Amino acid sequence: MSSIQWPFPSPAGVLNSLRNGVALRVRRWARKRQGIDKTTTKLRPGRVYILPTGVGLVFALMAFAMLLGSMNYNNNLSFILTFILIGIGFVSMHQCQRNLVGLELSFAGTDSVFAGQSMQFRIAITNQSKSARYGIRLFSDSEHSDAHDLQPGESKIFTLPVATQQRGWVSLDRFGIRTLFPFELFRAWAWLHMDLRGLAFPSPAEQPPEPPPTTVAHGHRQHDARGEEDFAGLRKYNEGDSPRHVAWKAFARSGQLFSKQFAGADTSSQWFDFSEIPVADVEVRLSILTSWVVTADRTLEDYGLRIPGKEFEPAHGDAHRRQCLEALALFDKDPS
């Protein structure tokens, strides 16, 4: 049996698209009104919005029914009960909004992840006031963080997961902070447009081809009594080098930063070359390179990376790994 297409949009669909349209408009309006936020933002009262929740609406209905009942029976005690509840409603509206006002949010970085994993955006929230804040939660359009309380003076890191699909910059143009405290009668929230971003590395290929062969260079091992490695020389300071290895004396002399190099261990090194991978698809090549980098990093072998426009000499360590992966992530993309 063939079904005939109903020519009109379903009411639910219309309602949904209407809601989405309104949400989009409100979103644009809020962004325009508030502008782009700094990475450390303190919530002013003017940007905390508040609306009753479903529970709040039921509560209001109940209070109204109780008021009618009290009037009908002219019962002064039940009037007292009703008015206390109405008073609680008013108070909790203000308490709910005040639960957010004055909180300071600052971006505390992301962990880089591979595309496909969810990226954790870390936001530090500081309560600089004398009153504790309860049930604070971060949320984005699709996800939300755990709820936490903030004691007076306390600062906590909230993590907001963002799904990643492809390599490159993952941005979080806006996120929100919300609370239902005290009685879940109202939801107070604020939108923040910090334009945060984090880098997603290409996802490592699941079954990469064998990496190119390793060349081994033997170091001259000259252990002293304490078993420390020998000082081999100075090299230009690179970002990520340990401050312990910075040659301060050389810095004092020349004003240039140098890192001390140590020798002694065997070094084996391999080159991962973008152009030598026999696969046409760029993304697949990047995935393969990524998985090689990750594997090599684990085995503590030196590796170098050559991609069009960039070349990294064989080395290892967190900084090197990061440089390589960043280069892979941003290959052919706007690096800013």
Added chain:
Amino acid sequence: MKVQPLGTDGSLLASLPWTLGALGFALAPHLPYLPMWITVASLGCAIWRYRIEKRRGMLPSRWVRGGLALACFLGVLVTYSSVSGVGPGSALLAIMASLKLLETRRRRDQFVLLFISIFLVMSSLLREQYLWSLLYLLAGTLLILTAWLRMSAGENESARQSFMTGSRLMLYAAPLAIAMWVFFPRIATPFWAVPIDTSRATSGLSDTMSPGDISSLSMSNEVAFRVRFKSEIPEPRDRYWRGLVLTSFNGRTWTGSEPGIAAPASEQITVRGEPVSYEVTLEPTRQHWVFALDMPMSWTLDKTFMGPQQQLSRALPIDQRIAYEVDSYLDYKIEAELPALFRDRYTKVPNNNQRAAELARQMRSSTGSDGAYIEAVLAKFHNEEYYYTLEPPPLGSSPVDRFLFDTRRGFCEHYASAFAFLMRSAGIPSRVVLGYQGGEINPLGGHLIVRQSDAHAWTEVWLPDLGWYRVDPTAAVAPERIDYGTLDVAFDGIGASWGFAAPSKLLHNLSLTLDALSAKWNDWILGYGPDTQNKFMEWLGMQNPDWRKMMLTMITIVIVLIGAISGLLMLRNRKPVKDRAAILYQRFIKLTGMQPHTGETAADFAHRVALANVLESRSVNAIVTAYLDARYGPADDATLLRLKNAVTAIG
């Protein structure tokens, strides 16, 4: 259809006891009114549910719950033979709450439970309003609010903290509630009438009187009504509070059949002297009778009329405590003329008390006049061996005979019934009046308390020229009952036989104090209705108060108060905490002689400081680690101390 049993994960374990506590507290005042099986079922459900949560077990399946619900619904139907009204209503509410427990798995269900608790508290207030009811409602609200906060409380939050937060918010809400309570306009007429509750028998007067059926008189100390006199308080022997009048006797039972209305009853009354003015605050009786001092001539209660036997009754049953003002005359005369038709009705007696009827005929013929006959009967009660007792032996099918000749013991009903019978048998029209007699003056409040134990029965006989004339045969037997009241008789009895009159008196004085408080409470809080509110508004200086003005005032005050509360909350927010970590860090920055750039994190700054080589990099590292721990880790004193030591080490 496959029915999924529902699992629990223990996540409600922290909040469930509070929800159960709130529900139990809300349910408690209903239990005396509900059949026993509901109490047992509710308790069972609560324990069952708690054990499931504790063992992370399965909730009962939908079929089990459905079966239980059906069984309970039928149970209510069988117990009450109805499902509407306050009695079955609160029974259903109690059952709903208990069964809801068995499917409570999510927070939403818990909300439903708390809302039901609020309704239960409210419906218990509809039923009874005592001095302690306010405390009850405040405690109940606080408990419900705490349970509510427990539902969303973080793991580290103690129950005490939730309680404190709940109390704080309730404290903020209090001025709002008071303002709304005072100014919200009260209306006089209800929208709809629902019978409140009739399941528990009250110790008020009954509509009929059968001496000998009940073998002991209720000694209930419950207050029937309170009276505040505007003029001097009459003597105890003049304090006859007229209720209803019984006109027919079938040999066992006196009933108040109406012999028709000849003329508006109050027109048959002639009065002399000054009226006694007073205000009566009548406790709910669920009956129509309105009590007033013999003989009321004007009253302020709406829908209240004087019946053909000069009894006051209200068209609506008295379901709530009401107050009314009355002017009564102690010196009065009713119905100087009695039509022959009525004379027959008032002298009619059945023939099942032959010996008494015979006695009446003998005594009447041996006395010269009706007046002398009445005197003789009273003298018989007074001189012969008749006793006043609250626990007389039961009488059989000829109660008057048996009482007059055999048992000779009884209280007011027995004497009134026998006396009226003797009068009727001798051709003198007579009737029995039920009401209250006496009452106790509360020296603390200055008002008169009339209790259920002051219930009394007396007679009225009709004599030419005198009209209906009150004769109280009990006074002939036990004059102290009339002069001092039943309570004193009872107290003396107990005191004499047990030898602790003093503590009883002490207790009695205590109860008088409570009564005085109760009376004030009734007048000012429970009795705050349209009239009182108008008076209060005028006292506050409002010209011609009406509901618009009150609403406007209420809204204005509420807005101002909300502003004040908002300001208070803002003040709490604004006060910055003295961040000791930040102060120490500032000291460190001063020591470096460098300035952090805007937006530079502490770690970056430390890096720069380390590179600049102004301070030993190890101490810089120590300071920054301690600082970051203090700012973003658990703020404890140990980290702060570490930071302090690190900073002092370089300074």
